[in-house]
Amino acid sequence: MKVLKQDEISREKWDKLLADCSFASPFQTPEYYDLVSNRKDSRAAVFGLEESGQLKVVMVVSIMKEPRLTGFFSRRGIIFGGPLIGEATTDELIYFLTESQKNLKGKAIYLEIRNFFDYSSYKDSFLKSGWTYEPYLNIQINLKGIGKEELLSSFKYNRRREIKQSISNGAAYHLSEKKEEIFSVYQILQELYRENVKLPLPSFDFFYAFYETGILKVFVVEHKGKVIGGSFCPVLSEKGLYTYYYCGLRNYHKQIFPTHLAVLAALEYAIENNIQKVDFMGAGKPDVEYGVRNYKLEFGGELVEHGRFINVLNPFLYKLGKFGLKVLKVIR
Numbered sequence: 001m002k003v004l005k006q007d008e009i010s011r012e013k014w015d016k017l018l019a020d021c022s023f024a025s026p027f028q029t030p031e032y033y034d035l036v037s038n039r040k041d042s043r044a045a046v047f048g049l050e051e052s053g054q055l056k057v058v059m060v061v062s063i064m065k066e067p068r069l070t071g072f073f074s075r076r077g078i079i080f081g082g083p084l085i086g087e088a089t090t091d092e093l094i095y096f097l098t099e100s101q102k103n104l105k106g107k108a109i110y111l112e113i114r115n116f117f118d119y120s121s122y123k124d125s126f127l128k129s130g131w132t133y134e135p136y137l138n139i140q141i142n143l144k145g146i147g148k149e150e151l152l153s154s155f156k157y158n159r160r161r162e163i164k165q166s167i168s169n170g171a172a173y174h175l176s177e178k179k180e181e182i183f184s185v186y187q188i189l190q191e192l193y194r195e196n197v198k199l200p201l202p203s204f205d206f207f208y209a210f211y212e213t214g215i216l217k218v219f220v221v222e223h224k225g226k227v228i229g230g231s232f233c234p235v236l237s238e239k240g241l242y243t244y245y246y247c248g249l250r251n252y253h254k255q256i257f258p259t260h261l262a263v264l265a266a267l268e269y270a271i272e273n274n275i276q277k278v279d280f281m282g283a284g285k286p287d288v289e290y291g292v293r294n295y296k297l298e299f300g301g302e303l304v305e306h307g308r309f310i311n312v313l314n315p316f317l318y319k320l321g322k323f324g325l326k327v328l329k330v331i332r
Helices: 011-020 030-037 068-073 090-104 120-128 148-154 157-168 179-197 204-212 258-272 291-297 315-331
Strands: 002-005 043-051 054-064 076-081 110-115 132-134 137-142 171-175 216-223 226-236 240-242 245-248 277-279 302-305 308-312
Touching: 002 090, 011 030, 011 054, 030 043, 030 054, 030 204, 043 090, 054 090, 090 120, 120 132, 137 291, 148 157, 148 258, 157 171, 157 258, 171 258, 179 204, 179 216, 179 226, 179 245, 204 216, 204 226, 216 258, 226 258, 240 258, 245 258, 258 277
Parallel strands: 076 110, 240 277
Antiparallel strands: 002 043, 043 054, 054 076, 110 308, 132 308, 137 277, 137 302, 171 216, 216 226, 226 240, 226 245
C-alpha cells in the first residue's frame, strides 16, 4: 500500500477510477487538477492510494487564499466534491488521509471537504484521521427519466410564471462558444460579487482557461442582442452538472428574470445530454436562514445534508485567520 503524489499517479488509472466511482465530479478530474496547479494565482495537490497496482483513492486539493497580506492567514485546502473512493477499506482510507494531511502541513492552515455525495459510510474513517464533521445543506436534482416539461412542472409556481414572462418578452438563452459573450457574463458576475456578495472572485483568465478544458460549460442569456445574464457550469459527462456561478443583470426589466433563465439553460442542457444529476453546490447551514437556499429550492430540487469535513492543521493560525476575516468582512 502506497500513497502517491502528483505525477506518480497514472492518468489512465485515474480516468478509470473516475469512470467507475460513484463519487466522481469535475473537480476531481486530471483536467481540473492541471488547471489549478498550472496557474500563477492558484496551486493544487493530488494524492492517490495504490495497492497491488490498483488505484483505490484519489483526492485533488485546491490550495486557496485571499489576496495580499490576508493570504498568509487564509491558506486553505479545499476538496471540492470529496475524494474519489473506489474499493478501499476503512483502514486503507485512514492511512491515506493521515499521510495526505502530513504532506499538506505548512501549505494550508486547514483542509475542508465540501461533500457533493453521501460519505456517511466512510465517516468513521474521516473522524479517526482527525477530521470533524459539520452539518451543511445542498440541493440536488435527479434528472433520470425526466423531460423538459416535467422539469418545468416541478418548479414553484412563481418561478414558472416568471420564466414564461421572460421568454414571452423576448429573452433567450443558449450555450456559448464565443469569448466575448463569456466575458460579458463574467462582467455581470464580477459586478454582483463586488457590489452585493462582497467576496473574492477568480479572474476572467481562470474562467476562460476552465472553459478551454472542455469541462466548463457557459450559458448566456440575452435580450435584443444584449447579454443580460448567464451561468458557468462544470460538467462530468452523463454523471453531473454543477451550478458553479450564475447571475443576471439586476432590475433590467420588470418582466424579464435573467438569472432564472441562466439556471434553466443549464438544467435543459443536462436533460439534452443525458446528465443524471444537477448539483447546486451548497445551501448553507441547517437552521440558519439563507436566502440563496430558498431561491435554489424554487427549481424543484431535493434538500440534502451531506455535510463537510474539516481538518485544522494549524489551530493558532486558524483561529487568528477566522477572526481577521470577520473583521475584513465588516470593513468591506
